Amino acid sequence: MGRFRELRASGGFVLVAMCLSTFTDNFVYSMVIPILPYLLMNNITSSDEIQQWTSILLAAYGAALLVASPLVGLISDRIQSRKSPLIFGYIAIAVSTSVFLFGHSPALLIIARVCQGLSGAVVGVLSFAIVADTASPEKRGEYMAFVSTSYTWGVISGPVIGGLLFDHFGVHGAFAFPVFMLICDVILRIMILEKDREESLPPLAGEEAPLLPPKDGSKASLHLRDFVDMRFMTAVLSEITISSILAAFETTLPLFTMEAYKWSSTNAGLVFLGISLPSFLSIPLSRYGRDWKRRRTIAIELILAFFPLVALRITDGPSPSHQIGFIALVTGAGLFLTTSQAQVMAxxxxxxxxxxxxxxxxxxxxxxxxxxxxxxxxxxxxxQFVGPLIAGYARLYLGWGGMTLVLGGTSAFIGLLSLIVNP
Incomplete structure (x- = not known):
């Protein structure tokens, strides 16, 4: 029994549980992406309106995530256990799944997406915080890469599996798999045995060690103003950029492939594999992240992402060569975006x-x-909020080529800015 308790409190078990939690939450969030246009067709007939409602539904998730995240962070830093609030994430995602199963009107779909945003706030904050609390400085980058990869695979594999299940089994069959995953997720969350916060914190060393000496005196916790720090804010700005581009893909790729290539929801979902597969490279890269400046690597990858993003403008055609080029360029963009996102988390x-x-x-x-x-x-x-809106309206008014130029230009600009202000 003592060995079992040690296993439940071990960093490896916590990592597995948080990876599954992150994967499940983002899988349920993203699996509806290729399904949304078909659900909306029951109430909306105009193609332009479907694109607008798709953007609104994805933005609703981002708005709920934005509002709930700071509350979750502040509460989790002031209570003894980070595990307890995870149950609220389970309740929110259970409600959203139920709404998707039994209600398909735009209003009900907005409610479902808001509940998913609340769940994302709980899981997104606590999963990374729990892993960061338990991992040693040497392992933290690698552990964060595992959680970030789980996040990416949840977001990206959701449309693939969701589209496949929807094509063959309909709405109710599509949600059977995530319900099973939710049950497994809850079991693992309950089994986690948290150590005291004081015991789990590893010493600071290496790249974490402050560049400036600590101020005299000490205080129990940080204030919000303490986070106005160049290194920290650069990482946050990079995450906004990466998340915006990935969310823009989620909004536009399914509908673009349906219109340009006449792909089914299954094929539209499979294209997201091109984004997710390169994320596995973030794990070996993170092992060496402490040997160089992570922020410099992130900035360079954002600059390099400019080229495949802008080149996507030439894939707007029905021929096989256009489709092959489309898949190759999406994979190239996914390589730079997903690996840099893992580095941001560390x-x-x-x-x-x-x-x-x-x-x-x-x-x-x-x-x-x-x-x-x-x-x-x-x-x-x-x-998640601005990406779908910018991409949706950019494609509507500037076309596919104009939209890709906006995304690529934004990535390159933020990368260059990061190198200048925080080299």
Missing amino acids: EVSDAVREIEVTRGVDPNQRSGMGTGYAFCNMAIAIG
Whole structure:
């Protein structure tokens, strides 16, 4: 029994549980993406209106995520257990799944997406914060890469499996798989045995060590103003950019492939594999992340993403060569975006640890990680909110080529800005 308790409290078990939690939450969020146009067709007939409602529904998720994330972060830093609030995430995602099963009007779909946003706030903040609290500095980058990869695969594999299940089994059959995953997720969440926050915190070393000496005196926790830090804010800005582009893909790729290539929802979902497959490279890359400046790597990858993003403008045609080029360029963009996103998650943790020591936070009461990842989750939320709107309306008024130019230009600009202000 003692060995079983040690297993439940081990960093490896916590990592597995949080990876499954992150994957499940984002899988349920994203599996409806290729299904939404077909659900909306029951109430809306205009193609332009379907694109607008698709953008609104994705933006509703981002708005709920944006509002709820800071509350979750502040609460989790001020209570003894980070595990307890996870049950609220389960309740929210259960409600959203039920609404998708039994209500298909635009109003009900908005309610479902808002509940998914609330769940995303809880899981997104707490999963990364719990892993950051339990991982050693040497392992933190690698652990964050695992959680980030789970996040990416949840977001990207959802449309693939969701479209496949919907094509063969309809709405009710499509949601049977996520219901099973939710049950497994809840079991693992309950089994986690948290150590005292004080015991789980590893010492600071290496790249985490502050560049400036700590201030005299100490305090129990960080204030919001303490997070106005160049290193931390650069990581947050990078996450906004990455999340915006990925959310823009989620909004436009299914409808674009339906119109340009006449693909089914299954084929439209499969194209997201091109984005998710390169994310596995973030795990080996993260092992060496402490040997160089992560923020520099993130900035360079954002600049390199400009080229495949802008080149997508030449794929607007029905021929097989256009389709092959489309898949190759989406994969190239996915390589730079997903691997840089994993580095951002590790960079946020290191930046928070640096802020805590620099601000003189009591080492036994380090309580800023939840708030740090709340900011990161808010960055994702901003991206989930503005990305679909910008991409949807850019494609509507500027066309496919104009939209890809906007996305690529934004990525390159933020990458260059990051290199200048935080080299």
